[in-house]
Amino acid sequence: MKRSQLTRRDFLRSACVGALGAAVAVHGQTRNSNTRPNVVIFLADDQGWGDLSLHGNVNLETPNIESLARDGAMFDRFFVCAVCAPTRAEFLTGRYHPRGGVRGVTTGAERLNVDEKTIGDTFKAAGYATGAFGKWHNGTQYPYHPNARGFDEYYGFCSGHWGNYFDPILEHNGEIVRGKGFIIDDLTNHALEFIEQNKSKPFFCYLPYNTPHSPMQVPDRFFDRLKNDPLRMRNRDPEKEEIEKTRCALAMCENIDWNVGRVLKKLSDLNLTDNTIVIYFSDNGPNSWRWNDGMKGRKGSTDEGGLRVPCVVRWPRRIKPGRKIPQIAGAIDLLPTLADLAGISVVGNKKLDGVSLKTLLLRGGESWKDRMIFSHQRGRVSVRTQRYRLDHTGALFDMKTDPGQYHDFSKDRPQVAEKLRKAAARWKEEVLPGLAKDDRPFPVGYPEFPTTFLPARDGVPHGNVRRSAKAPNCSYFTGWSSVDDRITWDIEVANTGEYEAVVYYTCPPDDLGSSVEMSFGQSHVRAIVTVPYDPPLVGAEFDRCDRGSESFVKDFRPLGFGNIRLQKGRGQLTLKALNVPGGQVMDVRAVKLTLLK
Helix, strand or coil, X not given: CCCCHHHHHHHHHHHHCCCCCHHHHHCCCCCCCCCCCEEEEEEEECCCCXXXXXXXXXXXXXXXXXXXXXXXXXECCEECCCCHHHHHHHHHHCCCHHXXXXXXXXXXXXXXXXXXXXXXXXXXXXXXXXXXXEECCCCCCCCCCHHHCCCCEEEEECCCCCCCCECCEEEECCEEEECCCEHHHHHHHHHHHHHHHCCCCXXXXXXXXXXXXXXXXXXXXXXXXXXXXXXXXXXXXHHHCCHHHHHHHHHHHHHHHHHHHHHHHHHHHCCCCCCEEEEEEECCCCCCCCCCCCCCCCCCCXXXXXXXXXXXXXXXXXXXXXXXXXXXXXXXXXXXXXXXXXXXXXXXXXXXXXXXXXHHHHCCCCCCCCCCEEEEECCEEEEECCCEEECCCCCEEXXXXXXXXXXXXXXXXXXXXXXXXXXXXXXXXHHCHHHCCCCCCEEECECCECEEEEEHHHCEEECCCEECCCCCCCCCEECCCCCCCEEEEEEEECCCEEEEEEEEEEECHHHCCCEEEEEECCEEEEEECCCCECCCCECCCCCCCCCCCCCCECXXXXXXXXXXXXXXXXXXXEEEEEECCCCCCCEEEEEEEEECC
């Protein structure tokens, strides 16, 4: 039986009936009404500007996110980066991502330099309880880890994407744990616990979700409502659109909205709505060709469609409902804005690229000056002003009269084009030189965070060894079949000492018996693969469409190597086989090194 639009909206609103009436909370008393505001940040992954009913997409319903705009403010032109890790770094620091060493999305390029201070550091220094729940994507090993970047509580995964969204392997403050249920629901559960535990003092709760990023997985109850619906709104190039991928992405967005509603309801139930700033935005344009209001480009592009995303801000105590902000803004602005709204000082002495948007949010922008926002992806730089976009080729687009970027106006408005070209050149000269080469090793051995994981993502295969899939982020090493093969990690040991060494492996019964050596400098330890462990791959049964270059996943078993003495300094941590009696040595997911007291 075909559901009605009303039934669908009612379902999505069912978790947050009390939260959507923010106007009631405006006139009521909050439990911590005399304290600094709480902050809740939602960050979606690969959700485009058009992936919300808020912006007119009739293919889905996202009423809870709509309520944030209705009861607060909506930025009409909000810009982020072309891909995930750079946006997250810009949100965390208020600075353009190349300044912080973020070069890419995997194999260490996603790491935010340890001398950068984050929004977590700022709010923690001001006495806030700080927690992050989701996809970090700015470094795995301490001191890149979120627990070293101002977040006392962390639950999620630090990689760029994850291979399975149902009962996944995650981490909690550096310890491996098993998630429960669908990952977005699970992350939200932990965020709700954090809010409950800190309801009597100011808290900063960061929810960096990892959907609708692939693999395209979502619970049946969300997908089933959309799987047979006609898509009434399509991409501007409909022949490029993958219909099933679109349906799943939209179902994932509806799941996000449902979880947003759960958080809003918790705030309402705790009488915290009035004094909590809630922000919702995304990290880049859509990850497939789907409706995006005719904008050019998608994820990975420095055109409008790859960079413009939703951003809504609600703070009933201070922000008038229904405000629409036309001035351009971006992820770089959120740190200075939130610090300004909370009345706290930004930690660190590095110059911010972002500006406080407090005036726009609270009073209006009559005296707001035009500005330039720069976007970078793999050497391509585009510049956005209030009216124009200069793309990475030097073409100029009038975004007021030509929002789809169909006509190059550079010959019609040569002075504007030249001004923006010079600005882009200056920006490149100032910001990009540091990205020429990434020579940062992976850190090991900090007493305050003694366990370090070195995943396959960060290692280098040699010989027959290969990754389980082209995309490194959630891959494992396989094909290890010879004594001439190697797996290496470029590491820097912070403290000389004894380290417990463990390799997470799988190996079928017929291939047992390989002797494996782990070495670093003059130190080495050995282990023999004697226990079979050959679990099935997981993920295909949950996929709604082809996952492309991303690996399926499986569970891995720890193989203890005993203790190895690691000397302070930089070098290659190496795994090699001394003999291979079967057809392979083992598959490897990660090395775990624990500094012993």
